[in-house]
Amino acid sequence: MKNDMTKIAYLVNQYPKVSHSFIRREIHGVEASGISVGRYAIRSCHAELVDDEDQKELALTRTVLESGGFTLLKSLAAAIVTRPHQVLQALKLAVKFGRRSDRGVLRHLIYLAEACVLNDWFQADGIQHIHAHFGTNSTTVAMLCTALGGPTYSFTIHGPEEFDMIQSLSIVEKVQRSSFVATVSSFSRSQLYRWCDQSQWDKIKVVHCGVDRSFFTDATPMPSEPRIVCVGRLCEAKGQLLLVEAIKPIVAAGIAIKLVLVGDGPLRPQIEALIAEGNLQDHVEITGWASGETVREHILASRALVLPSFAEGLPVALMEALALHRPVISTYIAGIPELVIPNDCGWLVPAGSIAELTSAIKTAIELPAEVLAQMGQTGAARVLEQHDVAIEAQKLANLFKDMTAKPAVERGLTETRDLIVPLVQSSQ
Template identity: 60%
Template sequence: MSITVAYLVNQYPKVSHSFIRREILALEADGIPVLRFSVRSCATELVDEADRQELDKTRFILGVGLFGVLLSFCRVAISRPSQFWQSFRLAWKLGRRSEQGILYHLIYLAEACVLLEWLNQADVAHLHAHFGTNSTTVALLCRSLGGPPYSFTVHGPEEFDKVQAIGLPEKIKRADFVVAISSFGKSQLYRWCSLDQWPKIHVVHCGVDQVYLDHPFTPMPTEPQFVCIGRLCEDKGQLLLVQAAQQLIQEGFRFRLVLVGDGTIRPEIEALIAAHHLQPYIEITGWASNVEVRRHLLNAWVMVLPSFAEGLPVAIMEALALGRPVISTTIAGIPELVKPGVCGWLTPPSSVEDLVSTMRQALQASPEHLEHLGRQGAARVAQQHNVAIEAGKLAILFRASSERHQNQPAVTASHSYRDLSVTNAYSKAP
């Protein structure tokens, strides 16, 4: 069955969204054409050539300018007044309950008008959004205006931190299906919808591609080194990681710690490094390309990510795929992949003492033991996070959605799951 799917992300392509790019490319390899749409561009931040190639394939809603947005807003209001005013009331209702307010949601409605015209021109059968925040709000309003059925992927933790403020229950109710990236995420979505909505919620993992899965095993380097990959922000726990490193250096251990990424708390991290004279031991690289990330991982003994809040970090998948064990925390979906004693270690979040103890164990471990953990981690990633397999699950859901709406054009997404045949169709999908 031939269908065209559109993807909508608030910012795409983006340095930290390589998993979305991999998913799109895997879907296209599976025979589903994917159109890329983004609300806004962050082109100046891109460092990876693959992201720059995606930039040329992506259409930006705000790229039409204020006049273009207003023009679409007026055209849709005139051409479909009933649906427009229904959507206007929906935007008003969502806006009243939100953090951003009514004005922002009227802007989302205007953005949905632009997107609606583009999707109609391209004969798109299904719209999929990543993240349950404003991009899914635009998708929901586009559907209310008469656009195609939509679905969305929830990553966490942001969506679970402000469920009512982003209208998550309403978005689940009106969606054709919803994707969680872990069983933990699925459980949180179950909390915020009625039982009759549960069959539409599916787990589709973020994936790594063959570049990682097929990479030959690289022995551990001779010099001890930890690497931490991710945005420099409070949630990732890098400040505690620097404190843990400082304590281990005081104990006499000698190693390097490389922080790959950038973000809002970089000045605070740099100040802490300087205060303890840790410059010879700790390096901050800033954002890195995929090739550079792989190099940093292969130069390390262990990947460390002491996060307080997560979904299931792609950086952990990439580290394990390359045969590097992982130290992380017992939160969200991380324990579903990182098994203590199998492919790494888990510590309680926010505990510097436990982090110090675990990093000490890694420094005292033999290269043979670290390589054993790394090989088992690579096997787990190949089994659970192969992007081709995970995208295949999405392809089944997209095709089922398109077929269902072709066969039952009068049934709306918010009520379709009352029909047993629809529920059964979903139960057959992975």
């Protein structure tokens, strides 16, 4: 019997990954809509996985670099023999992108070999379309797969890295060569509008990251303990160093407070040193990486979640906290104001302002529980409306079905037009 189910490849640089639970939810949502999804990753980070759900995803994921260097060379050699013209075109593309990139040409030649391996797998697995997450090397490899004669590709842009490196990552040309591009907020869409020719705007779609229905439960009692939580990778962009500085005046004033940092990362030693220097060991706890259920417990045990980021897309941690009826404290950057309404479901402060961050945290730990509960209820309603993963995944599923339903010739003509029109317009 003929199998008419659409088959999509999800391609991510590292998958599964502790900080990529939103991709796992999205994949499950796409599968629930009747699409078969194959999981593919460039490299593995299995050593840091702590969630049982991630372990299940790991067993379903094929990882290119775990196949070994011989497999890369074998697939590349076979491609040269069987489709030399396409390999030559893909080689030219890899060299062009490599010269623009801070990764260099050699790394892009490796991406070409990775694309050859993936195309072999895609053909064997019956993959009809590739969807990559992040506009970095995973999308580069997906684009090279298409250039080699493999399936069409699309990708999701999150930010801020893609917008910080718009030219060195060749984002504009990746958009031109793609079937469509998903972005996680109106802000991120506007950044693509800023750089891409207007002829490309129709293919840029807002598809939010989301949380699954298990988060949308009845409100739990607001804790009386003055505890706040920060969930995220310990890195410069998330602002945890600023957060530790912000609670110093609260502690100095003799106000009880406990800050829990859920996560790990390169900044952990510096944060620990700052905690020791300020004698804040009784007020700040770093848990390291935690499972999804443990993260949930930390959020529910807190009066608010705080994320004082300097650079973001639209953090999933904010969605999770609001869905669990906890208000949030964050910054006026990127897509965050599209979700968080100040004094309605949380507080927004100027990025980098210690004084205003301190004031917001102090308010969150001192407000009556019933006021915080009302803010949490408002936030949960906003997340249910904007970030239900089942609804957002269905948007992607519809795009995948529309793309794969087109005849191959029509898809090829569309991609050629998308490449040629901007070049003609720029020459006029």
